[in-house]
Amino acid sequence: MTATEYxxxxxxxxxxxxxxxxxxxxALAEQLGDVHMNILPPKKLIICLAxxxxxxxxxxxxxxxxxxxxxxxxxxxxAETTINWAGTxxxxxxxxxxxxxxxxxxxxxRKTVLMTCLAILAxxxxxxxxxxxxxQFFIFRAFAGIGNGGIQSLTMVIMSDIVTLKQRGKYQxxxxxxxxxxxxxxxxxxxxxxxHSKWRNFYYMMxxxxxxxxxxxxxxxxxxxxxxxxxxxxxxxxxxxxxxxFGLIFSSAALTLLLIPISGGGSTYAWNSTIVIVMxxxxxxxxxxFLFIEWKVSRLPMxxxxxxxxxSLSQVLLSNFLFGMAYYGFLYYMPYYFQIVxxxxxxxxxxxxxxxxxxxxxISIVSGQVISYTGHYLPTIICGYVLWTLSCGLLLLWDTxxxxxxxxxxxxxxxxxxxxxxxxxxxxAQAQARRSERAVVISTRNVIRSFGGAVGVAMxxxxxxxxxxKEITKAEASPQDYGNIPQSYLLYFKAHLYNRIExxxxxxxxxxxxxxxxxxxxxxxxYLTIPLIGICLVSTLVVKDTGLQCIDEKRPELEEKxx
Numbered sequence: 382m383t384a385t386e387y388x389x390x391x392x393x394x395x396x397x398x399x400x401x402x403x404x405x406x407x408a409l410a411e412q413l414g415d416v417h418m419n420i421l422p423p424k425k426l427i428i429c430l431a432x433x434x435x436x437x438x439x440x441x442x443x444x445x446x447x448x449x450x451x452x453x454x455x456x457x458x459x460a461e462t463t464i465n466w467a468g469t470x471x472x473x474x475x476x477x478x479x480x481x482x483x484x485x486x487x488x489x490x491r492k493t494v495l496m497t498c499l500a501i502l503a504x505x506x507x508x509x510x511x512x513x514x515x516x517q518f519f520i521f522r523a524f525a526g527i528g529n530g531g532i533q534s535l536t537m538v539i540m541s542d543i544v545t546l547k548q549r550g551k552y553q554x555x556x557x558x559x560x561x562x563x564x565x566x567x568x569x570x571x572x573x574x575x576x577h578s579k580w581r582n583f584y585y586m587m588x589x590x591x592x593x594x595x596x597x598x599x600x601x602x603x604x605x606x607x608x609x610x611x612x613x614x615x616x617x618x619x620x621x622x623x624x625x626x627f628g629l630i631f632s633s634a635a636l637t638l639l640l641i642p643i644s645g646g647g648s649t650y651a652w653n654s655t656i657v658i659v660m661x662x663x664x665x666x667x668x669x670x671f672l673f674i675e676w677k678v679s680r681l682p683m684x685x686x687x688x689x690x691x692x693s694l695s696q697v698l699l700s701n702f703l704f705g706m707a708y709y710g711f712l713y714y715m716p717y718y719f720q721i722v723x724x725x726x727x728x729x730x731x732x733x734x735x736x737x738x739x740x741x742x743x744i745s746i747v748s749g750q751v752i753s754y755t756g757h758y759l760p761t762i763i764c765g766y767v768l769w770t771l772s773c774g775l776l777l778l779w780d781t782x783x784x785x786x787x788x789x790x791x792x793x794x795x796x797x798x799x800x801x802x803x804x805x806x807x808x809x810a811q812a813q814a815r816r817s818e819r820a821v822v823i824s825t826r827n828v829i830r831s832f833g834g835a836v837g838v839a840m841x842x843x844x845x846x847x848x849x850x851k852e853i854t855k856a857e858a859s860p861q862d863y864g865n866i867p868q869s870y871l872l873y874f875k876a877h878l879y880n881r882i883e884x885x886x887x888x889x890x891x892x893x894x895x896x897x898x899x900x901x902x903x904x905x906x907x908y909l910t911i912p913l914i915g916i917c918l919v920s921t922l923v924v925k926d927t928g929l930q931c932i933d934e935k936r937p938e939l940e941e942k943x944x
Contacts, residue, residue, distance in 0.1 A: 418816075421543045429543060430552060432601035433536045434559045435594045436499065440532040441563025443506065443525060443587055444471070445738075446571035449716050449731050450580045457580070460515025461877040465842040468713045470519040471526030472835035473640050477633045478527045479831050480683045481625070482534045483824025488620045488681070491539045492602055496595060498531025503591040510584035534827045537807060539602070541819040547929045549808055550752035557749060557804045561742020561796075564712075565735055572728040625679040631671035632683070636832065638664030643839045684825050685818065691932075693924045694813035694822075697806055698829050700766075700917040704802060705833025707773065707910040710841040714906055717845075721882070722781055722900045733785075736792040737799070744800025752929070758805050758812070759926035765801025766918035768794050773914050776907040781896050802917075809924065816931040841906045848902035849878050856894070863898075864891040 421429060447454070447467055455464035486494045505525035512518035536556060544552055574583040642657040642664075651657070675682040689695050719730030748761045772795035779788065807826060814822040853875050856863040870887055874895065884892040 419542055420545060426543055426552070427555075429602055430540065430555045432598050433539060434556055436495070436532050436598055437536045437556055438559040438563045438566075439587070439591055439594050440502070440529045441560050442567030442570070443502065443591075444529050444567070445564045445712060446567035446583060447471075447522070448713055449568045449720075449727055450571050450575055450583075451713075451716070452720060453575050453580055453727070454518065455515075455877075458512065458515045458518055460518070463515050463519075465713075465838065465846075466515070466519045467522050468709075468838045469640065469835060469842065470523040471529070472709065472831055472838055473637065474523035474526035475530035476828055476831040476835050477636050479530045479534055479824060479828035480632050481629055481824075482531050482827075483538065483821040484625060484681050484683045486535055486538055487820050488623055491535055491542065492598075494531060495535040495539070495602075496599060498528045498535065499591055499595040499598070500528075501525075502528030502532065503588045503595070506584045506587040506591065510581040510588075530827070530831060534824055537823045537827070538820045541811060541823060546808065546811055546931060547756070548753070549811075550749040550754075550758075550805075550929070553745070553749040553804045553808070557745030557800070558742045560803065561738045561740075561745065561800070564738035564741070568731045568734055569728070572731040575727050623681045625674070625681060625683045628671060628674045628679050628683050631667050631674060635664050635667035635671055636835075638667060640835055640839055643836060643843065683821070684828070685821060688814060688818065688822065688825060691813050694810060696920045696924050697809045697813060698826060700802075700920055701806055701810075701826055701830040702833035702836075703913045703917050704769070705830035706837030706840065707769075707913040708799065708837070709834030710837030710906065711910060713838050714841050714845060714903060717899065718779065718903050722896050722903065724896070733788065733792065736789045737796040740793055740796025741800040741803070744797050745804050748801045748805055752805060752808060756928050757926050758809050758929070759921070759924060761801050762805050762809060762921055762924075763918065765798045765805070766914060766921060767798070769798030769802065770911065770914045770918055772798060773907070773910040776910065777904060779900075779904070779907070781893070781900055798914075808929070809926075811931060812927070812929060813924075814931060819931070840909065844906045844909065845902045846878055848905045849898060850875065852898040852901060856898070864888065864894045866891045866894060 451464050451467060454467065455461045458464075482494060482498075502525055505521050505528055508521040509518060509525065512521055540549070540552070540556060570586075571580065571583050574580055574586075638660045642660045672686065675684055676686050689698075715734075716730055719725045719733055720727060723730075748765070751761055752758050772791050775791045775794070778791070807823065810822050810826045811819055853871050856866055856871055857868065860866060860868075866887065870891075874882060882895070884895065887895075
């Protein structure tokens, strides 16, 4: 089929633009999906995956490193009360553009979009190092979120092109391990810069490293034949014509207008303030507009709504939203427990990430092998959610003097649970969709998980800040119940909620009450994680596990069995 031959297209007279219908959408999507399918022999496959794993490692190192640096960055940029936006802005931008990555890679090619995202990350990291105000830093972290989202999404999409779903479990450990290693090593390197140099040098270092990774991927990941075949399906003009511009505008507006009040409500803005109410109303209307555009208007929708006709796929995507809330929220607020409540050095506090992220990496490899061996993903995912729910319940044991060994064991259990769910749910999502939809399924899954992460960080900010403000109000009203903390110190405390506050000038008893106030606020967030992962566990029980084939690959097998 040539670039201009679209089946089932109904021309709109006078406009010169074809009106999309469901058959046309499906036919074009299948053509684009088939173009990118390129199963590689084992030797080439290992080389390709090894190159892409570098991109995944550098992306997660960059994304997670900021968690241990937030108090220091807040102090340096005079952004003590707004530093939570460093995480929220990155996840927000990540979410907004994740919507687009699947379709862009279908239209322009996987490698082209991946290299663009690496370039965005390199420039953004350099800009983060030069940031002079909190607002500048938040904007540059947002652009870094765009780059990171594209790298993470495209790596998974390319993997789905070069291995079959049956083989994915066998090879997913190569990529899954990089998630854990990046999450472990990134904070360690950042902690080293904070202790012996300055946090800005971390970002100066990241830029050349990202460029080196980009060069490696450009050389080792080949897609010449794919590009030629893609040009036969869509001309350059038609590639730009098929971008879902209206969908991107409405999705960006909806996500932004909904997340800003969620993050700032009750602390930055009053819940009943005009700006919060208006943002919620307009954001909801934009979300409805986006859904209509994806349903009726777009020729190549970024999120095909037909995906949600499958109950099992909808349940898998719901669980990704919920565990994104729990996982990213926990990663952002765990350092506050170690650095403020336990008063640990930034490097020592980073050590406590290891039981979580290293077990996530190891179990990701093991779970992939188990899935490939058994041919089923559901038992592994259920086991993961059981362990994760248990660990969230055990988080309530954390206090100002909890034994460090017990803390490590709880994080060890959580790491096992996360390792059994992060990558296996990707396999489950692909198995519940058509083969040609693999890119948009991965993109949809990632955007829903990232949106959950952005909501989780925002909800964490809301819970922690409002809990602290309530505790400060109580301390002002009944100073004798809080060790008679001076009023001047409480005012300082209120203005530095997200900073590693100085406790000089107050007694040890008063410092103990301050830490208890932080502990209560962080524990309030821990309470939220229990039902989130519990719902993931329950919803997964209704998912149908029919093996490691896409739904359109299962029909021929079933017909053969009937004969």
